[in-house]
Amino acid sequence: MTAIANTGATAAPWDAPYVQAPVDATVRIPASKSLTNRYLVLAALADGPCRLRAPLHSRDSRLMVDALRALGAGVEEVPGSGAYGPDLVVTPIDRSGGSAAMDIDCGLAGTVMRFVPPLAALGNGPAVFDGDPAARQRPMGPTIAALRGLGVAVDDGGTNALPFTVQGVGTVAGGHLVIDASASSQFVSALLLAGPAFTNGLHLEHSGPPVPSLDHIRMTVSVLRDAGVDVDDSAADHWIVQPGPIRAFDVAIEPDLSNAGPFLAAALATGGTVRIPGWPEQTTQVGDQWRTILPRLGAEVSYADGVLTVTGGAGIRGADLADTSELAPTAAALCALAEEPSRLTGIAHLRGHETDRLAALVTEINRLGGDAEETPDGLIIRPRPLHAGLFRSYADHRMATAGAIIGLAVQGVQVEDIGTTSKTMPEFPELWRALCATASSAAAGAR
Numbered sequence: 001m002t003a004i005a006n007t008g009a010t011a012a013p014w015d016a017p018y019v020q021a022p023v024d025a026t027v028r029i030p031a032s033k034s035l036t037n038r039y040l041v042l043a044a045l046a047d048g049p050c051r052l053r054a055p056l057h058s059r060d061s062r063l064m065v066d067a068l069r070a071l072g073a074g075v076e077e078v079p080g081s082g083a084y085g086p087d088l089v090v091t092p093i094d095r096s097g098g099s100a101a102m103d104i105d106c107g108l109a110g111t112v113m114r115f116v117p118p119l120a121a122l123g124n125g126p127a128v129f130d131g132d133p134a135a136r137q138r139p140m141g142p143t144i145a146a147l148r149g150l151g152v153a154v155d156d157g158g159t160n161a162l163p164f165t166v167q168g169v170g171t172v173a174g175g176h177l178v179i180d181a182s183a184s185s186q187f188v189s190a191l192l193l194a195g196p197a198f199t200n201g202l203h204l205e206h207s208g209p210p211v212p213s214l215d216h217i218r219m220t221v222s223v224l225r226d227a228g229v230d231v232d233d234s235a236a237d238h239w240i241v242q243p244g245p246i247r248a249f250d251v252a253i254e255p256d257l258s259n260a261g262p263f264l265a266a267a268l269a270t271g272g273t274v275r276i277p278g279w280p281e282q283t284t285q286v287g288d289q290w291r292t293i294l295p296r297l298g299a300e301v302s303y304a305d306g307v308l309t310v311t312g313g314a315g316i317r318g319a320d321l322a323d324t325s326e327l328a329p330t331a332a333a334l335c336a337l338a339e340e341p342s343r344l345t346g347i348a349h350l351r352g353h354e355t356d357r358l359a360a361l362v363t364e365i366n367r368l369g370g371d372a373e374e375t376p377d378g379l380i381i382r383p384r385p386l387h388a389g390l391f392r393s394y395a396d397h398r399m400a401t402a403g404a405i406i407g408l409a410v411q412g413v414q415v416e417d418i419g420t421t422s423k424t425m426p427e428f429p430e431l432w433r434a435l436c437a438t439a440s441s442a443a444a445g446a447r
């Protein structure tokens, strides 16, 4: 397994397929980034070997695998039945042994830069964390402050950001800890995942403006409970994790419902139909919100026998959408093609994602002639005809896929650095081509 470097913007721009007939496609989506990387972390701390079936194989998951290997976990690829690569068998970290200094490359993965430092604190010896240039811009202060609050030395050269060194001393006492997680839910998830391995467990309290992306914290609590960990999240902004073993597990990873978004969006952008098999009936993934978001934008959505089917109508409606978290760039692309104004709220923290997504979306939609505006906590997007041009990605996979969605309906859109989709879905260009091919076989001018 080799690390995938970010491709940067050096490759030639990608001609986004422009589709003149409705798509009619069934798309099998690769596994969830958020679930894969949570299960990898839990497996590294578990009380025995664990198996991840049909996991994600992307840049972010490989960075996590490499980080856990550096900390002493064994991760082996074994044949499985997933469509997108082997299963993973993880042998947990042996925490009784010493370890040498290690380097952890976080790339641009929030899950690696936030979830792994608490594990390094439980290790022995220094761990140096760094990542892509853009990673050094992402908020890390609450992770650094939390570790210090737990008695772990962190040397960040005074920057409150990557790069930094965590001095693992083998054990973390845990106990009550107050953090401000208003910039990212990942600050909470990271500490909860390591909490059962702290000697006294963890009582984590958030103090500050609201925590975003609460679905992702519910996912963390759910995977911990499934592994036998006692977590009390009954009081808002408090999470109490009892110390104890993380039970070894064998789990099949759900498809990434956030990454299903651009494909489902193609149904609206072309007036076609897209079916996603393997859609879980019950899930903690934020992407399940597509079932409620897309009808508000004018789609028909139905679910039967594990297949989500989305059919677009004659046009795209506008909507007010709150707390869309990582779904926002995809939703914004649809809103840019809509016939009515839309407002996205509750996403101020997207300024600290792979790039400042609010600024990036406004710049790129407006560069194509659109009418998008930043608000303190989101975006307003008004209808205005778009034209051909370059849609820049800012090393952000969801910006690249937003450009692809717009390109379906606007002739002559090029996307800079489509390879950046390898962060969570290396198969994107190939799956998108296959999706678009279902339209070219239909009668041109059918829309």
Ligand SMILES: O=C(O)C1=C[C@@H](OP(=O)(O)O)[C@@H](O)[C@H](O)C1
Pocket (backbone or CB within 6 Å): 033, 034, 035, 110, 111, 183, 184, 185, 186, 189, 212, 213, 216, 325, 326, 349
């Ligand atoms: O825990 C996770 O897996 C994630 C949490 C969210 O982070 P934020 O809370 O920073 O939005 C989400 O946007 C990110 O893509 C994945």
Ligand SMILES: C=C(OP(=O)(O)O)C(=O)O
Pocket (backbone or CB within 6 Å): 108, 109, 110, 111, 326, 353, 354, 398, 424
């Ligand atoms: C915000 C995202 O990623 P990360 O896990 O790097 O925070 C995302 O995938 O939209």
